[in-house]
Amino acid sequence: MQTPNPDPTPDDDESQSVARRIQRLSLHLTPIPSPLDDGHQIERVECAKAAAKLNVDTDSLSSYMRGKHREIQDRVLDYFNKRPDLQTPVEILKDDHRELCMRQLTALVRDAGIRPFRYVAEDPAKYFAILEAVGSVDMSLGIKMGVQYSLWGGSVLNLGTKKHKDKYFDGIDNLEYPGCFAMTELHHGSNVQGLQTMATFDPITDEFIINTPNDGAIKWWIGNAAVHGKFATVFAKLMLPTHDKRGVSDMGVHAFIVPIRDLNTHQTLPGIEINDCGHKIGLNGVDNGALRFRSVRIPRDNLLNRFGDVSRDGKYTSSLPSINKRFAATLGELVGGRVGLAYSSGSVLKIAGAIAIRYSLLRQQFGPPKQPEVSILDYQSQQHKLMPMLASTYAFHFATLHLVDKYSEMKKTHDEQLVADVHSLSAGLKAYVTSYTAKSLSICREACGGHGYAAVNRFGSLRNDHDIFQTFEGDNTVLLQQVAGDLLKQYQEKFQGGTLTVTWNYLRDSMNSYLSQPNPVTARWESEDHLRDSKFQLDAFRYRTSRLLQSVAIRLRKHSKTLGSFGAWNRCLNHLLTLAESHIESVILAKFIEAVQNCADASSRAALKLVCDLYALDRIWKDIGTYRNVDYVAPNKAKAIHKLTEYLSFRVRNIAGELVDAFDIPDYVTRAPIAMQSDAYSQYTQYVGF
Structure with a gap:
């Protein structure tokens, strides 16, 4: 194997590029047959081809998704459902909302007996599960709880010593010390x-x-x-x-x-x-x-x-x-806030997605002449808006669960490498997930037309309440720069012979792949089996990250000679942000693939595999220019990826209702009339007085 050169010159990079172009041109003259399918001609993806709808065991998928803290989440949700006096109305004044929010938190702690503070240090995964449930009742309540227990309380636990815990713990826990x-x-x-x-x-x-x-x-x-x-x-x-x-x-x-x-x-x-x-x-x-x-x-x-x-x-x-x-x-001891925001942002996306998809299944509009109108989710444009978003919601779920697990392990072991890994991973996931969710909330509103504009259907409040997630606990642009900085540090200090932390260890192999020429044969494979192969998908994600890392390192070194380190960083800033996002996408896909492989129920695993493939191929297609520019993907393969992405969106649409049901969000939590699983229009019209 070629020994990677961690510091190639621009001339080296240019010569490799020239060699790739020559090889690419030669392929037009001498086509190379694909070894796939035992020598058979490469099958083309036919998006119109009929495929049997998957049978999804919603209960099994839901159990796999929600995990071991389902019971305490249900306790929280059931408590507020039985207390209409503690439910936040659609229209409420600022001062009234503040007092209601304090009453909600006090009732949760003193009446319902849910004591989140006890889990902040002992069982962070349980704490974040409570936070997710509380935030789905009212996002303001989730943030207020986070301020009290994760920020104020967490600072005492994590930055103080025994004397501080002895003096303040009980008062913070029971809300005597807000x-x-x-x-x-x-x-x-x-x-x-x-x-x-x-x-x-x-x-x-x-x-x-x-x-x-x-x-x-x-x-x-x-x-x-x-x-x-x-x-x-x-x-x-x-x-x-x-x-x-x-x-x-x-x-x-x-x-x-x-x-x-x-x-x-x-x-x-x-x-x-x-x-x-x-x-x-x-x-x-x-x-x-x-x-x-x-x-x-x-x-x-x-x-x-x-x-x-x-x-x-x-x-x-x-x-x-x-x-x-x-x-x-x-600051390393305060990353819990970022972990909570990444996890909670995924929960907001689940609620918004559930509302938009259930309405899109219910709402009928136009259709063939003299035939019944069709569901708006049958339109390719609506699938294009919502199905990749649904796939991303699943991807974020497993990625943020992984983050919570790593954070919990870090709190127990205080391992230095794990601390550094969680710090960077929490920064990247918080930035990436919250930015994606913020954009998706507007897409969901638009996808529901005029009814999405009604406050009672919640897109406005969800969008407005979530918007600040992109800023607090670290501005997203700043956090992505931290991720990019850590990638460069790994590249410079540990690439040759060092031990890479778990999140980064793929870089060595993929960097070797980057420094060699793209395989001209695999660049042209376009069968559905190949494109849905998780190894191809993950290799593509990681190749892109490695290429971005290598090229930005060269650019920074070049510009620092004339602009200094700060000026060089600023000159390459957009490149650095793209690098950070690419790395985080690689981590998200890796965790999604693991989740698919670890799912024991066959029907759930098949559904998750379909959704995972859509997530991966949609991301590759959205950045297809990068892959085409370096001949990683040939033109026909790019077309096949596009066609297969549209086809997978259609197949995911066929089980969209089941996938949303697996989130296990009751109607009294979504609360939007257009998202009700039965009598939606009836409840909507009753709300306005009919």
Whole structure:
């Protein structure tokens, strides 16, 4: 096998390209027969060919999808179904929504006996299952629960030590200590190391003094702050007094517990200014506020000191040697929020997809002359909108379950490689899934025509509430850059002889494949068996990622000579984002293929295989230019991929109802009249008063 050259010159790349073109031209003169089908002529995909509809055992598929935490999710959903007073109406004022949201969370914890905080550290998979169910009741409720337990509570558990857990755990758990997570500032969101809020140690009183030095440092968009929060985990630069001319030493960003309201009177405490961020595009059940601190004193023990501590005499100690390593360790413990958003975003896509597909099966429009009208899902254009989206929903389900499992393992083992892997995977999946879902919500609305515009059918609220998922817990563009940066780090540091973490280890083999010429024979295979072969699909995804990684590394090296590292990165930014998305798609497909192979029930496995093939081939077709440009796919093969993708969309349409039913989302959760499994139009007309 050819030894990969991790640092080829542009001339090498050009010579390989020339060789590929020469070989490609020679194939026109001397066609090579395909070895498939025992020497028989390559069969062409006939999209019009009749195929038997798959029989899908919906119960078996649903059991496989929902897994071991189905019972607690059903408890949550059943509880809210029996409490109409806790259900969110279609039309509700901001202040009323906030109070309802707090009542919903309090009732869940104190009345229904669901205690999510106990699972944050002990059983994260169970916590995320509860979060998914709660978010399907009201997305604002899901976010409020996440702020209380994953962010405020999680910061105490993950960044504090035993003294903090002993003091705060019960109060956070039972909602006596509602709290906030005060990281983002008016001028700084994604650049956490650039935060300006200061926590200066006063050795005389043994206290930290929390200060907002300017308006740009006001904590902004802080959930739970405007109305309900009594504590805040405040991220600030830890400043220690020194005996030299500097006066203070900046030890980097640390987290501090700061009381913001009196526990008994709920009055704002001295030195703290709280203002309401006001009405938002969505999630108005969450009370986002802005916080300013004016010389607020807190005990030294309120420093969350897992990664850095200050002694009574003002000495700083840490097990980590530098500001950057402490910062990385701190943020590494907060990836649970990203995991939850990726997982929850997939749940939103399930609900929207269920509404759009059920309506598309119900709604009839036009048809052949003098014959009954046909379902709008029988139209190829509607299938093109919704079937690849349904396939993606299944793909995201298994990918985010994998992420939750890896996160749970990380919390148990604290393995360094696993921590790094989860950090990058959570960044990539959160960015990719939330961006795709945001676009799909608009497609679902459009696919349901005028009825999709009715607020009662939920696309508006789902779209508006979900929209911010693309921004909080890390802006998606920034997160994809983190993924690209990690890919380049793996490429530069570990490609030759190093041990790659699990998510990345495919790169070595696929990079070898990239550095050799594409096989001119397989580039022309176009049989359905070949195109539906999971090895072909995964190889294609990984080849694309490897090619993008190799080419961007060359470009960065070239531009850095004249533009510097920052300028080179900015010049190649769109390339880097495409690389990150390509890698994440490769991971998603790999996990989907595994899920198909691990499914024991034959009927469910056949359905999942069909959906997986649609997901893979639709993605390949959407980026067919990349494959054509390097002769990875010949023209006839590209046409075959397109035809087969349309045919698979038609076949998935035939079982779309069963696939949606397998999500096991009751009517009282989807709530949209047009999505009801029976008497949909009747319930819709009753809603408006007929």
